[in-house]
Amino acid sequence: MNRIDINLNRVDRQLWQRFWTIAKPYWFGNEKWGARGLLLILLGLALLNSSQEILLSYMNRDLINALAHKNIKAFYETIALSLGIIAIAVPLNALSDYVQRKLALYWRRWLTERFISQYFDNRAYYRINSDPTIDNPDQRIAEDIKSFTNVSLDLLVMLLTSVITLIGFIGVMWSISIPLVIILVIYSTLGTFGTVWFGKRLIGLNFNQSKKEADFRYGLIHVRDSAESIAFYQGEGREVDRVKERFNGVYRNFNRILKWERNLSLFTQSYQHLAHLFLPFLVLAPLYFSGQIKLGVITQATKAFDKGLKSMSLIVLKFEKLSEFAAGINRLGLFAQTIENPDILAKVGLPTIDTVVDEQVALAHVTLETPNYHNTLVRDLSVTVAAGEGLLIAGQSGTGKSSLLRAIAGLWQAGTGRISRPNLGDMLFLPQRPYLILGSLRDQLLYPHTNRDISESELDLILKQVNLAHLPERVGGYEVELDFVSVLSLGEQQRLAFARLLLSKPRYAILDEATSALDLKNEQSLYQSLKDLGITYISVGHRSSLLKYHSSVLELLGDCRWRVTPVEKYQDGVLI
Template sequence: MDRLNFNVVQQFWTIAKSYWSGDEKWQARGLLLGVVLLLLAYTGLSVVLNNKRGVLISALSAKDESRFWETVIIFIAVLVIYAPLLAGYTYLRDRLSLQWRKWLTHRFVDSYFRDRSYYNLHISGTEIDNPDQRISEDVRSFTQESLTFLLRLVESVLSTIAFSSVLWGISKPLVLFLVLYALIGTLVTTVVFGKPLVRLNFEQLKKEANLRFGLVRIRENAEAIAFYQGEERESNQVKQRFFDVFENVKRLLVWELNLNVLTNAYEFIPFILPALVVAPAIFAGEMEVGKVSEAQGAFVRVFFSLNVVVARFQQLSTFGAGINRLYTFAEFLERTESNQEQPKIQTVEAERLAVEHLSLQTPNYKRTLVEDLSLELAAGQGLLVMGPSGCGKSSLLRAIAGLWDSGTGTIIRPESNQILFLPQRPYMVLGTLRDQLLYPNTHLEVDDEHLKQVLEQVNLAGLEERFGGFDAQEDWADVLSLGEQQRLTFARLLLNKPNYAILDEATSALDLDNEERLYQHLQAKGTTFLSVGHRATLANYHQSLLELSQDKTWQIKQPVTLVEEQPELLELPSTT
């Protein structure tokens, strides 16, 4: 998007129409009707106040005391009504904006998590950056700015109609000149400043988001950076991202300077022109002096109503850039499945776990990882998947979990709520220690005594006492070591009691004793499990072994066979 054009209007309506015609349409339309009615009322009162201001000056000029005080009383009475009307209008407008933002945020969040769109966005290689900013900042800007501008247009139309009648009664040429003047200003501003300002504002949103994202990554990976002593590199990268922001803002400021020079000169004329037009009639005694103030007030209101594009052009260019970012994001989330011509792995739900003639490819279909794999995991048994790095071990787990469907063949698996996945790097949720243990089913009712027993089973006895109880809140990814996090995720498994478990290097940070203890608990529960790992000691806890190769081939062995053939694998690699 590099210019302000009708595509922006189409994109805007694509995003907006669902709210105004959806399940909350009557509440939305009711609030909008209330806003418009208040707008009508206070616009009418504005005309009255403008007229009485002119009458006040005329009364003072004529030294008509009774007329002066009568006008003062009317002015104050109208003002008493006008002030709360204007405040009520602002409140209802902002409340409608807030309701709209809530609805639109929920819609984007639902779409973001539906069918794992957040994950598909991560692996798709799309140019859609910083979805967090689009959901938070761009949605907020969209609802606030669109309502503000829409109501500003309505107000402009009402003000133009109301105050033009006042001007028409004072000077007809003044009205004609005003319309022509506003149209020329709008045309010049749009043609000259439209393309560069919209492009620069679009880039500004992107570069600011990149800077914020870089700073967040440093916070999340502080320990790793410290271990590598990567401060200089990270500092330079942050400075470079800020330099990009800085340079773009410099270019933006130059264009804004030129725009401000034009608009400041352009908007000065209305303050002097009415006096020039009505001066001859006043000097001739054909018109009261107060008509100058009345004409000037009406002229300014009509001018700024017609001049809405010029006056708010900078905000409109930023708003247009935000609409495009939000539209492309919504388009991605709601897009029908791409690569329809490409083959897809079929998933069948059943009370067993098996794959039939599975050929697995990467999501972009550029590489085949496994060819024609068929196997079935017996209930209550364990399958160990091993092989060199890059042969597709973790990719196979992604396919079984339903994250990847690129390829051919069939995966037969139970419902998702019967499977629990334990990754090498556990996911620590935001919340209490109780939330960590029960995730993803944090609604489960489990008493503290049982939670303590489970912590003892995974060799984390007394963990709750270290942090002040199960309701303590911490940054768990920071305060727990990787080994403690892995044991905690095994506690999740023992508490959630799934029928199936998938473990991807889930004990890589543990010593052999802890690894043995955890797998023994898993076997005692009768859980059917599939593990990916490199340690040969894992063979002790599995009944079968799937060995993958770099050349896409595979073979199923008895675990003991691998130990006998490669006893050196019993030695653990050194870890920190």
Template structure:
């Protein structure tokens, strides 16, 4: 698995594309990343062409209704639109921004139609973003006109353009509000898709188990929840920031150049120096943000661990030690955050001073020209506005570095997780062969730990015919539970051949049964029981394990409770047997599954298992278990073993 670089480089861009692209365009074709980036540029071009056509239609439509007023307000805009449309090259270019993207989308319709919602929302969002940028340009000109009229004490022109200024805000308010809503809604849809995408792969082929036991991926829960949420929202924010900055750079550079070429050149040099210094100062913020995400997740997991094991901690009176470990995790959070805010302070010293000069520089450069009578009064405010817009566009890294460093850290965490889901965790070169047949058998099976550090059992061989069963016994640590993991396919390190029924036909009953989140009905039917089972059927299964009064005690079958706390371990074990009866699995594997039951209940449980199961395998220490099995597999120290009849 690749290690994070904690740097702002091309590798991070590749990780971003890998995660972001599948929602918009499939990655199962050659050159898909290049096609995705091309499509992104084409949809921007298409929205620009559509916006130009809409602007032209609105402008000339209003001109037909009020030619005198529009001549005063937007005469320059109408002249620009006419000149662009009358020029053959400009007209061809504008038409190409619409025709070429539509043609490409038609060619790729097979890949794009399943993702029509994503592209529609993205196109609408980009259209609104372009509209907001256009409004900013209009505001700069209208503001210049009415401020000049104010300086010249031209009341009629002042009030006319002040009204237009207010009208722009009336039109712009719904555009800005809808723009923000569409951005949030697209982020929501993207998060929904990406979360399901990661969850599907997380549960596929038991990747969650492999990651938990043989991977250095910490806190996958936080990566699926917080990191994906942050990734989708921040990706759209940066996309729109970059798009807006490009538009502002093009639009306002022209305005600024027309007012003062000296100011324009000064700005470019100022932005370049600021960007270089910011990267040098803030580079370490990426690593600190990466570590902060991990420390916060570790601290939260420590608190969840206490909550999940509250009863055990209370019995052990382990409050002092648990408090110490939680506090230690919190100290790590604070220590890293202290470093983070320290480096953020260092960066703020520069960026704050950098942004203050936005006010001083344009005023100092443009004011002499106003005093000399070369420009009007409104040009000063327009130059300041244009200067701040262009500087903001050129200073995206300076202004956004703190957010960008956190974003990069999130990308690297998701990329690590994505790599772990794509690349199966290595279980060693030697692997046990698994064969599905309607029986249990082991042929010279040797089992080692997943990291191959220790060999547990060697050359174990046995076979069960229909109706037969085996209990695996032996001292602690010889590999009894490990053998069950190998039979279930969770551990594959070793050699030999395991024959077993399809895993969907086998129900595993551990010593502490898994209590799912949900109702009592959900508990009984987990994982694959008939969801249409009647309450009478559920009551019958509970009666077979002496739990017939449980629904009355807890308030019915459809009440959600914390079942680990409500039920004793013995009740949980009996509930698991009722689950076996309702799931009607023909095979069962029991790992100390009756250890908390008295002998009478144990006998009753095994009577039910013998009645419904073709084969079953048990692990246990109790001598009383022997009478319920056909064979004994005794595992001894030093990898020795013995398979013999139980009677």
């Protein structure tokens, strides 16, 4: 077994637990009565549908007997009764399918909303990136939940229908031939054990296939999102190799699935053909030849045997679907466990930085490490940024400047010491490449609080302040939705982010190379706007032009070393 294959014994132990963890909240939550009501209707319809199959078996028996005895009256009476049963059964089947799909849709909506809420709670969407076992969360939310709800109900209805059908048709067979019932039980038991033995390998292979298919799709999405950069670098050859490598993983794993499905198919088809063609006739033929039963009884008994065998052989007939479902449960269950308990992403027993809410930003004896605890970036750092002061974080690339901002924001917690800061609602972070949402110009400016009621004249004033007065006319107004990443240059995006900052008016602003694409005149204007509003800011940057806007410099020297210097004694990294 390859290392990437899951431990099947572990999966078997956890499968039911994970299924119940995912399913239980809906059936015992705030929508439980509506869900249970629809489920009860669905189960009632399944009972009626199974009952009509049993009735039709009797109609089929009487029809064959009428033909054998050339009884025209009985023949047409049986046809009429059969048509009446079918006339009732058809709408019942359609209604059952509708109710099942409706219930699956409601369940999917509830479960998707729950997963999305947990995905965004406690920044699980960010922390999950450091967990290599959780790949492609988008697929798990969009596809695995849909599959889980649909297949769960399919299997439930199938199971209930099988139980009802089995009880009814075993009663039919018992009245005809007890040995036929015994053979049915023995044969279906052997078939189930044989199918599990041949097919258990498919669970692990299907689990891996879902992962590899998602990785391949993500590789193609990455190419689409990075198309311009790839074109500039002329990196098509490298990207082709990478995408092909991922597809080869899909191909190789699916090839293994095909081989095991072939083995399973050989067994299941032999199992089904032997039952359909020989077993019931071998048992019933002597009774017919001796005159103990009529021809119609044989047709009824063979149909009853076939229905009973399908009911008892649910695992045999649906094993491929069950193996895919099991793989999906494990993917979704592991994802649910992770986003419900984001703290499990932290290394158990390893130290974390203590973060407390205070009026100002202060770091006390902070030692910051990378999330995997492999590298220490800075050691025993203490610095305070009082209101009205500005701190510039400087240093060579790779010394941990941006990482320190992540720690202040609470994104990175690996290490020791204490970080004090205001509530995150009183702070706003501006990265070098601003985040532009999918939405209108108004949405861009008001993000993340897009429901604020701010007039267009106020927005015009802010855009003029950041030298983007022409933007509304250029993009067609404040309400037109565009792909602003492709419409605006990086410099325009940075000025738009500053406009967002000036509208929010936070107490503290954290600026990570936020003016790197701007000329000195625009940079000066933006920092002056921050000062005029009384916003305290912490900046990361390399440009010496930033010095005059700050009170002190925190220089990260590498090898975990640092120093804090008043700005008047610091120039281009040299104490003066």
